[in-house]
Amino acid sequence: MTVAEAELLDYDEVVERYDPVMGMEVHVELSTETKMFCGCPNRFGGEPNTQVCPVCLGLPGSLPVLNQQAVESAIRIGLALNCDIAPWGRFARKNYFYPDQPKNYQISQYDEPIAVDGYLDVPLDDGTTWRIEIERAHMEEDTGKLTHLGSDTGRIEGATTSLLDYNRAGVPLIEIVTRPIEGTGARAPEIARAYVTALRDLLRRLGVSDVRMDQGSMRCDSNVSLMLKGATEFGTRTETKNVNSLRSVEVAVRYEMRRQAAVLEAGGRIIQETRHFHESGYTTAGRSKEEAQDYRYFPEPDLEPVTPSVELVERLRDTIPELPWLTRKRTQQEWGVSDEVMRDLVNAGAVELVSATVDHGASSEAARAWWGNFLVQKANEAGVELDALPISPAQVAQVIGLVDGGKLSNKLARQVIEGVLAGEGEPEQVMTDRGLAVVRDDSVIKAAIEEALAANPGIAEKIRGGKVQAAGAIVGAVMKATKGQADAAQVREMVIAACS
Ligand code: ADP
Ligand code: MG
Numbered sequence: 001m002t003v004a005e006a007e008l009l010d011y012d013e014v015v016e017r018y019d020p021v022m023g024m025e026v027h028v029e030l031s032t033e034t035k036m037f038c039g040c041p042n043r044f045g046g047e048p049n050t051q052v053c054p055v056c057l058g059l060p061g062s063l064p065v066l067n068q069q070a071v072e073s074a075i076r077i078g079l080a081l082n083c084d085i086a087p088w089g090r091f092a093r094k095n096y097f098y099p100d101q102p103k104n105y106q107i108s109q110y111d112e113p114i115a116v117d118g119y120l121d122v123p124l125d126d127g128t129t130w131r132i133e134i135e136r137a138h139m140e141e142d143t144g145k146l147t148h149l150g151s152d153t154g155r156i157e158g159a160t161t162s163l164l165d166y167n168r169a170g171v172p173l174i175e176i177v178t179r180p181i182e183g184t185g186a187r188a189p190e191i192a193r194a195y196v197t198a199l200r201d202l203l204r205r206l207g208v209s210d211v212r213m214d215q216g217s218m219r220c221d222s223n224v225s226l227m228l229k230g231a232t233e234f235g236t237r238t239e240t241k242n243v244n245s246l247r248s249v250e251v252a253v254r255y256e257m258r259r260q261a262a263v264l265e266a267g268g269r270i271i272q273e274t275r276h277f278h279e280s281g282y283t284t285a286g287r288s289k290e291e292a293q294d295y296r297y298f299p300e301p302d303l304e305p306v307t308p309s310v311e312l313v314e315r316l317r318d319t320i321p322e323l324p325w326l327t328r329k330r331t332q333q334e335w336g337v338s339d340e341v342m343r344d345l346v347n348a349g350a351v352e353l354v355s356a357t358v359d360h361g362a363s364s365e366a367a368r369a370w371w372g373n374f375l376v377q378k379a380n381e382a383g384v385e386l387d388a389l390p391i392s393p394a395q396v397a398q399v400i401g402l403v404d405g406g407k408l409s410n411k412l413a414r415q416v417i418e419g420v421l422a423g424e425g426e427p428e429q430v431m432t433d434r435g436l437a438v439v440r441d442d443s444v445i446k447a448a449i450e451e452a453l454a455a456n457p458g459i460a461e462k463i464r465g466g467k468v469q470a471a472g473a474i475v476g477a478v479m480k481a482t483k484g485q486a487d488a489a490q491v492r493e494m495v496i497a498a499c500s
């Protein structure tokens with residue numbers, strides 16, 4: 001038990017005495033070609049400070065120009081979240097000094113967001129849905145990235161050097177804010193996670209962001225407060241920043257509920273503050289929360305208001321796809337699998353990959369088996385998400401084709417996939433280079449059989465005497481001699497033929 005753990009109230013006791021209220025703020029980086037207000041490329045992972053210009057560096061005299069693609073993505077997100085789209089809205093300047101933001105203000109939509117008053121019906125594990133109300137979705141620009149060196153935590157406290165990369169400065173962001181989520185009781189952590197999961201899946205389906213929580217293109221801040229059961233007024237909330245995995249969302253909410261309850265039980269009070277989430281599963285105090293007035297918001301004078309026409313909004317409405325989980329329901333029926341199997345595939349992030357593999361000609365059964373077992377295991381070993389493995393659905397379909405065509409056994413296919421994952425090229429290439437094809441050459445197998453029979457005269461005698469069960473030992477020896485590359489059933493037939 002950690003020190004922090006000792007200061008927590010037992011979860012069952014928390015939900016017996018208190019009702020949690022949550023609010024989720026999710027930031028998503030849009031995967032537009034260029035940044036929000038300039039023509040710099042919007043790409044992750046470039047050499048530091050190579051994707052910058054006077055506008056995103058905030059140099060004097062430079063002027064922003066709004067990215068139309070970002071506006072359209074924002075509208076599509078709003079529509080997919082059942083929001084009203086504002087026909088008119090200005091950007092605002094949110095003023096604060098921090099070195100990751102060279103202008104000393106962030107251009108954001110403050111009181112005139114592009115999308116308001118929506119909802120998302122979120123599927124839960126038990127098959128029901130929970131409606132999360134969306135207060136607003138607004139556009140803003142991302143900051144640069146600070147890297148602190150010399151401190152154990154990677155935070156600025158104790159750092160000796162701080163590095164700045166402005167490639168991310170000015171990347172289009174959408175912030176999606178929920179209304180207070182009430183009435184969840186003990187299910188609060190589960191529902192928080194389900195919401196972020198559903199939102200991620202939806203945004204991915206819309207194709208507006210690559211929604212990689214591990215790379216920061218989707219980031220979640222979770223607000224939590226407690227009120228005594230039966231109370232009508234919300235308690236004071238804390239805001240846990242940058243909770244960067246789905247699991248962490250659940251852990252952070254649960255942790256804050258237990259921590260706040262312990263404080264309240266001890267007669268203390270909750271301070272409205274931001275908190276840092278630590279990957280090992282706890283939060284620590286950050287800064288006390290500033291008020292809106294501290295930012296001296298004022299309308300951005302360098303940009304025209306955003307005025308999407310009815311025609312544009314209706315055209316974009318036609319591009320809104322079916323909700324991913326509805327598609328999933330249909331897919332489940334097509335594949336004919338149980339809820340449990342489907343849930344495992346969903347949790348493994350395998351559904352889209354299996355579908356894509358089927359689109360490349362594989363049977364759904366084989367595609368499910370490869371993604372849902374072997375590749376999940378490989379992803380776990382590598383500590384990455386399934387879709388981050390360096391193998392494509394097309395390549396998995398090729399391997400399945402080689403197995404179906406009798407060129408590879410399942411065992412050899414695993415080695416081929418390992419080769420692809422190791423960057424050795426396409427499946428056929430790996431198969432050739434590693435010499436993995438199933439041995440079909442009868443003369444090679446025959447020679448191996450003769451050798452095995454000669455080496456085991458007793459067994460050979462038994463088979464000749466009609467005891468075909470004894471053939472297993474010879475088959476085993478032949479498989480060993482051919483390094484598993486022969487087809488066992490074929491070898492067995494040939495052994496029996498050789499002995500009759
Ligand atoms: P801030 O600017 O402080 O981040 P926002 O309005 O952007 O505030 O987001 C606050 C989030 O917290 C919203 O999702 C809101 O619904 C939620 N919220 C507001 N009050 C409470 C409360 N007492 N307990 C839990 N969540 C709350
Ligand atoms: Mg906020």
Ligand code: ZN
Pocket residue numbers: 035038039040051052053054055056057170
């Ligand atoms: Zn730029």
